[in-house]
Amino acid sequence: MDLTKQIKRKIALLGSHAVGKTSLISQFVEGRFPEKYLTTIGLKVDAKKVVLDGYELDLVVWDIAGQDDPTRIPHYYLNGCHGFIYVVDLSRASTYRNMEVNLNLLQGIIPQASRLIAGNKVDLLSSQELETVKSQTPLPLDFCTSAKTGENVEALFDELGRKLIHAYETTGA
């Protein structure tokens, strides 16, 4: 008898343009890094099943076109969102400078959603540069990832999965 519990969760990747949201999803879902950059127009939906902590988690991943201002994201894209990853580009300060303000705005739009902050493109920085960037971000980064090399990508989604399971177990949401 299979005792694995099945739950389905909608998650979104948010952040400015060209921070690597689509590449992170591509690395997570297909295990590959798209060499050619194609900007996301509107929306793309992907899905991946993850087995985690006794749960079979169906993650429906909404890749939403980059927006510097979260209030400009169409509200219906975020409806019913259980969790999100806010992605910044570690090599571009403009993508994390307003992080705190943007996350507060998102908190107002989807208060129920679990969240993680990912600093992407870590492969472009030396360890010294990374330490400098970390000291400059307004909020601490949960993960430093590289969609290109795959570094920490699975760990990032697994951690969000754990947060979603925890929310499900504690609040049923």
Add this chain to the structure above:
Amino acid sequence: MDTVSPTYSGEMGKDKATKLDELRKLLLAEDRPDRDEIREKVSELEELLGSREALAEHLQPHFMEHQEHLQAHFPELFGKSIASAIKSQIRDSQDEIIDALHPIIGKLIVQYVKMEIQRISQEIDRRLEDPFSFKNLRLRFKALVTGIPYEDLLMQDIQNPHVEQIFLISKDTGFPLGTYSINDVGQKDMIAGMLTGIKSFVEDAFQTESQELQTVSYDKYQILLISFQTFYFAIVVDEIPHARFQEKLREEILKFCEKHPVWTNDNITGASQEDVSKALKEHFHGFNEAN
């Protein structure tokens, strides 16, 4: 200007002529520079007109200026005349135009008709290969009862729209709450999510508060979208569904919602996907045959 001198005879005449000549010189002395100047200009003009290169060089700037003016104001100057000329030409040369376009349009039409005939022929072959199938027996019985020839009923049936897939989707999350499909469909979560995104985008873009996107078309398929408060049905139909077919489909959807009231309120997400899918299958599996 040339002058004509009067003639005189004798000494007296000579004297008079000399005086007159002197008088003429005196009177015309003032005009001489003007005459010389005019003669010089005439000579220049003759030279200019006589030499093609010199004339071209002289007129070139004027031509250029005129050309630029024409280019800049072509539509205002000639637009009406050209449009009128083209209209007349098209009217007067319809046969020639048809001859010119026929090979191109004709090929497209022939290709389309070929494909359709091939499809219908394949479908007829498939049906005839299995004369005792339920579908065929039903049609033969219908032909017997109604008096309509079996061949006509068969053709009518082949061109009938068919429900291929039914998705019951949450408006909020875009999750498929239940699905029914004649053939196996992969990536149901992605399809339902993208449909929800497209539907919401169109409705938001056109600011339609009370209206909702009702159909999405691709190739020979149409996706009919039937919305309720918290969820909607996306029904993939093979061929373009006619009004009667759509009406029957809506009736069945309403019957389904009446039969499963617990799923037609906000608690629909409480029902498991499997239960809803099973109910959809039970309700719709005979729909194509019955219509």
